[in-house]
Amino acid sequence: MATALPDTTYAVLGLCAKKPGSGYDLAALADQSLAYFWPISRTLVYRELERLQSLGWVDGELVHQVRLPDKSVWSPTPEGRRVLVEWLAQPVGSHTGVRNRFLLKFFLGAQMPPAAMRALLDDYRESLCAMRGDLASVIERLQGIPGATMGRLSALHGMRTAEARLAWLDEIEIELRTDDRPEAHPERASTGYITTDGGQDAHRTRRP
């Protein structure tokens, strides 16, 4: 078997399976839907369509337009639909390489002056609130619209996540107010790393 294709390839395939369209169309649609949890740039859409075509998974129908440029409307081939369903059915696994910029800063943030940490947390709270609000209005709008179920439930997933993280902010607020942060002096502190080896600093260089 050849090297596994990137998820983005299947994402584009899935998009034109939902609704056939030009590369431009699909990119615009991706930007309004998948972008929340799987951003794809316009250029990449074209590249993936090229690949999908060479794999025989999509087929382009040239559509002439009078006041607009001609375009190719892409839809999946039967084979394309088959591999899409196959890919969808494969388990997702837990380590999906999720990157969280906030946590990165938060974890390293013991170095920060308290005021900066304050600002970081406030900023995070604000963006979570905004996200919750946005998603709430999306959900409300999609209520009862046939065929919008998956979109609405995806938005709900994001909203529940945002809510939980806001609750987390309240939860840690108490703990950080006690200002019990010994790691503010890095040279003397334990690393505080999330390890599974009993709390000792692992991978210490063995001394001769």
Add this chain to the structure above:
Amino acid sequence: MATALPDTTYAVLGLCAKKPGSGYDLAALADQSLAYFWPISRTLVYRELERLQSLGWVDGELVHQVRLPDKSVWSPTPEGRRVLVEWLAQPVGSHTGVRNRFLLKFFLGAQMPPAAMRALLDDYRESLCAMRGDLASVIERLQGIPGATMGRLSALHGMRTAEARLAWLDEIEIELRTDDRPEAHPERASTGYITTDGGQDAHRTRRP
């Protein structure tokens, strides 16, 4: 101002600010801590150290060892500490390009036969349970360890997120059992996209 450096550069800088060490050490530490929310491969650590050195943000002290290979122990320069704090203080923004492989499949999953959707959800639940369990034990172990506060709270962030998503699974279970999924027939259905334009399919090609 030159192009912004990737967050990973600051991540490595932050690591050796927490605890100076060889590239090997830092990679191992990253693998036990940051890997949960910011994975960095070993090779990349070396490349970033090189860059950090050329920027004058870290300094390497050569340490001779008798039974082990010599190594360079990296620590941040005063300038390095300054830019680290500066970077930490910058707001994180909401759209951090978070990718969620599960949501990608879930959203496109209207195409799937119900059994495959079932499998996808069960799989997701299982990995969330595992994650919650792992993080719970991490948190318990870090209880009361001085200097482990940030690590513990980061783990708590992950646990709360996992809990909320498990609750989301329960929440949607009811809705999906009704089997009201008109988008199972893509050709006839609305796209169900998360848009902000009033629920109509946007970017339709204007007809002449």
Add this chain to the structure above:
DNA sequence: AAGCCCATGTAATGAGTTACATGATTCG
């Protein structure tokens, strides 16, 4: 006249991964 929309790309750059190379030491 300026500027956006539709439509399709090219080119350059950069981030990140995986596989591989090397070589001493130490553990089972």
Add this chain to the structure above:
DNA sequence: CGAATCATGTAACTCATTACATGGGCTT
């Protein structure tokens, strides 16, 4: 004797982004 650990890389590759190019039509 083989495997793992410590230590530092090189090489090749791929995903993804950003900037740029082109050009007709429509809006203000």
